[in-house]
Structure formats: C-alpha cells, structure tokens
Amino acid sequence: MSTRFHSVRLDKDKCKGCTNCLKHCPTEAIRVRGGRARILDERCVDCGQCIRICQYHAKIAMTDPFDDIFKYKHRIALPAPSLYGQFRHLENIGIVLDALISIGFDEVFEVARAADIATRAIQERLRLPDRPRPLISSACPTITRIIQVRFPSLIEHIINVRQPVEIAAAMARQEYARKHNVSPDEIGVFFITPCAAKMTAIRNPIGQAKSDIDGAISMADVFARLVPHVTGAIQAKRVPTATPYGVGWANAGGEIHAATPRNSMSVDGVENVIRVLEEIEDGKLTDLDYFEGAACPGGCVGGPLTVEINYVAQNTIKTLRDALPEAHPSNAVTSAQMNAVPLHFDQKIEPNNAMRLDESIAGAIDRMEHMNAILERLPGYDCGACGSPTCESFAEDIVRGFCTEMDCIHLLKARLEEMALKVEDLAPDNPEPVRKPSAT
Amino acid sequence: MMHTDYPVEAGDFTRAGEASADIKRRLRQLGVSTELLRRVAVASYELELNIVIHSVGGQLSLEVDSQCVRLSSSDRGPGIVDVAQAMREGYSTANDEARSMGFGAGMGLPNMRRNADVFTIDSVPGRGTDIQMLFELA
Secondary structure, three states: OOOOOOOEEEOOOOOOOOOHHHHHOOOOOEEEEOOEEEEOOOOOOOOOHHHHHOOOOOEEEOOOOHHHHHHOOEEEEEEOHHHHHHOOOOOOHHHHHHHHHHOOOOEEOOHHHHHHHHHHHHHHHHHOOOOOOOEEOOOOHHHHHHHHHHOHHHHHHEOOEOOHHHHHHHHHHHHHHHHHOOOHHHEEEEEEEOOHHHHHHHHOOOOOOOOOOOEEEEHHHHHHHHHHHHOOOOOOOOOOOOOHHHHHOOOOOHHHHHHOOOOEEEEEOHHHHHHHHHHHHOOOOOOOOEEEEEOOOOOHHHOOOOOOOHHHHHHHHHHHHHHOOOOOHHHHOOHHHHOOOOOEOOOOOOOOOOOOOOOOHHHHHHHHHHHHHHHHHOOOOOOOOOOOOOHHHHHHHHHOOOOOHHHOHHHHHHHHHHHHHHHHHHOOOOOOOOOOOOOO | OEEEEEEEOOOOOOOOOHHHHHHHHHHHHHOOOHHHHHHHHHHHHHHHHHHHHHOOOEEEEEEEOOOEEEEEEEEOOOOOOOHHHHOOOOOOOOOHHHHHOOOOOOOHHHHHHHHOOEEEEEEEOOOEEEEEEEEEOO
16 A cells, blocks of 8 residues: 555755644545654545645645656647636747646646536536436546545446546547657656656556556646746747636536536535545435535636636636637537547546555444543543544554554643652651751 | 444534434444445434434434444434324424424434334334344344
8 A cells, every 4th residue: 555656745954843734634634653754655635635734834735847758759748728727918829838838748638628528528427317416526636535535435436537637648549640651658747747646547547448648747837838938928829729617627617607507506615525425425415416525626727736716816816718719519419539548447436445444343442432532531632742633633644553652742741740749758747857967 | 242322412513413423433443344334324324313303302322232223312302193104204393493404304213214224213202212233243
C-alpha cells in the first residue's frame, strides 16, 4: 500500500511541525511525528487542502517538470479549461492555444472538447435506469477517492464515464498519429493540470488499467511561460472547437449545466461535498438524479495549482463561455467522435480499507473497545499536540502501536502533578534542619 | 463486544444525523461490508430521526460482536398507541415543523424493517418506545 504514488508531498525542510494541516485533512491522513508532518499514503486522497492551509509552504504538489515534454519527438498539450480562467481580461481562447504552441508544443487538444463528449456519455448513462440514484460525477478524482475511503457504499453510484482529460488524451494521440502518420508512442501527451489529484490519477488511474496521459505539468508553471505570449496578443490563429458547455466544466456546476440532468446538485469544497455524501449514504437524497462534487472551492478553477483567485477565474470562464458561438454537445458531438475512443471505465472501483482497524472484524472489535477505554482517559480537547488530529485518532494511533498515552501532554501533565504530590508526601512534615545546631 | 451509546435530544434538528454519522464511521473502522454499511446507515438515520421528531428524548445504542450489528433505541415517551398503523408506509404523525423540513413521509419505521434482518418494536403509551434491529455480519 505504501508504494502508492501521491502528488501531494511534504517538503521536510520547510515543515515546522505545527498542527494546521493536521486539522484540515478530510481523511485524517496526516500525523505530526518527530516534529514533522507525515502523510499516510493509504489514506491521502490528494485533495490539496494541506497545500492551501500550510503557511510555511511545506506541502507541495509534485508534477512533471516542463522539460519532460522534450523527451518526445511530438508533443501535445491538453489544456484544462480552467487554464483560460487564469488570464484576466482574456477575450479569445485561441490566444492561449497559440501560446501553448509558442512554448514548445506541436499540437493542442482542448480538454473542453472531450468534456463535450463526456457530457453526451453522461446523458446516455442518465437515460439508463439500472443504476442507484443519484449518479455521482466521476470528474473530480479527489471525490472518487474520498468515496473509496469514506463512503464505500456509494461506489456503485459513481458514473462510469472517464474523466474528460483521459478521453482527450486518447483522442489527441489518435488524431495526431493519423494526421502526421507517426507512431503513437513517439507522441508525448501532457495535461496542464490545476490540481495534484489529477496528477495522481495519471499514475494511479481510476476505473481504467492505464492512463493515456504521459505526464502532467503544473498550471502555475505553464502560466508563467505563457504570460509573455498571451500578453498583448490580439489575434489568434487557432480557433477553439469546444462548445461553451465544454469550457464551462472549469467551474463548479459546469458539468450539470452541460448535461442537464432532471434533478441535480452541484457542491464544491471538500467539507461541503462530504456533508452531502453523508446524506446520500443515509438514503436521504434518493430523488436526486445527479450529484456533481468538486473538491476545490469554485470547481477546477479553485485547484491548488492555479494562480488566479478562484472567483475571478470563474468570472473569466463565464465571459469566455458567453463569447463562444452557441452550440450544445448534443448537436456538436458527432457519433463518429463518440465511438473514436473508449468513454467508459473498464475496471471496477474498489473500496479503500485504510480506515479499517484490523483484518478481521473480531480483531477490529477488540481494538475499538481498547480505543474506547483509552478515549475515556483522554481530555477531549482535540488539540493536536500529540501529533494526531483528534483525541479519537490518537486513541486509534495508540491501539495501532504508533504512540503511547504519555504522548498526550495533558495526561503527562496530570501524571507529573501526581508524582510531584507523591514526592511532597515523602518529605517529612517539619523537616529537621540539615545543619547541626551549633554548640552553645 | 463493542458498545456505544448516543443520547438523542427531542426536536434538535441541528444535531440530527450526528449519531448515525458516528455509527457509520465505526462500522467502516470495523470493516463491515459496504452492503451492510448502507443498510445500517439508512436504518440508523431513520432511528435517530424518529427520536428527534416523535419522542421527548432518548438514546440510541450500537453493539457489534463478531456475529452481528445490533442497533437499538429507547425513548422516554410518549409511546405509540397503534403500532400496526405506525408501521404502515405513508402513515406519519409528524408535526408541521418536521414536515416543513422534509420529514414525516411515513417511511421511517418501514425503512428500518426493510433494512434490518430482524426488527422488533415494543411501545407502551405514556412510557415510551423500544426498537431493536439486528444485522447479520455473515
């Protein structure tokens, strides 16, 4: 399990061992041990909350270095639509597409175009009544991973449509290889990613055996390279081909806006999504057809690797969307496009048992009883000073053998006070002067 | 055997769902199957809400041993006059406040019975209601 790849990492030299990240992790995947944070691989969902929270910038998202693109003879950029939202006052998406060519790519394939195709695939799935409702969007890999860890009973609700970026990668490679008559493995397909989770999803794909993407480059990194080419550009050679709905996927609610399920809900921000998933699991939202959850505030435009304020970016996306000629995926996407590459998962999504206390239920019951007994002795402050996020998780860590009760500073203080009283008891009430009375 | 109690206040909609959220979390830690978890989730939520909406207060208990999950509730009143009627789908005595929040569809008790392997209800008007549900682990 620990060999699992994660984009979210710790920069040990910058970590002060404070408890900020500890408190904000939605899967309790962080511990502070030996004065530094540690990420529990099997629990981390790469949501990037810790990256946002850490004031020392000790939490980072590992992405591929830009120069990796030059390892390939032919290079294709897959810009997430959220990239367009990074440029304030951008009026023409084509300018960004041109700029991607200027910085070293041979071809650009808009992920928004694949979002149009995914939109149609979702609409088709919505027409099939064989799945429990609501269907849950598979677009945000963090949400899928949270479901695997915290809501395993909702896995069967996840719509089995591939992420737009995967559809984009397969189509881009196919189109380029055909057009230029080159071998598909000479082509490097790179995603310009707004988040760590999508980087992780390339190395550990969800719902498919292997990703079609060769690498992911941080949006912030690419943004810096694009700025000189975007600034001042007025006209564009390239004409964007995605519909306004595909571009709209960058914002929370964009997917629903495109696919128009009958009764749907869009929720953004990881804690908010968890609250609603909790309700879905309790069977309280069975009248809902579709649930779109985005871990980042505002949707992908709020990703931890973006540079623009998410609200401003949302607005830019809206303006760009409205400036495009009106077209809807249901007309714009041809059936040939729908059949060009696989659009559905070919692997089952499995529950992640990282929260399980023991392999056997009997063993887990023993451990939980032990935890309950420990918990009664703990103060319940959830201060995090022990390095575990809550008293409850601390009790769990003791039972798992990672720490001892005296790692709780409050228990330690009480113990020390007790000892001090004992020492005092040992002392005689009216101590004889040590010095012998002087002879008179 | 693992045992936890959850006191539940009457009319406290702001905290409603907390006990069932904790029950789900514990069952995940224990490693029960996702299918069982879903059933217990639905049943425990209904059980908790029943106390909030209909009783003057009570408590919920979770017990787990290697054979089964036992979910039970015990409230301090007012009790159900006609249990058979209360068990009918669509029948509810929920007040307007509860209905305005989307409750009172008359599916609480039927949902519990549907999801549990064994369901028993015992109510004495003026005294209170005890409900017990068993979910087999095997």
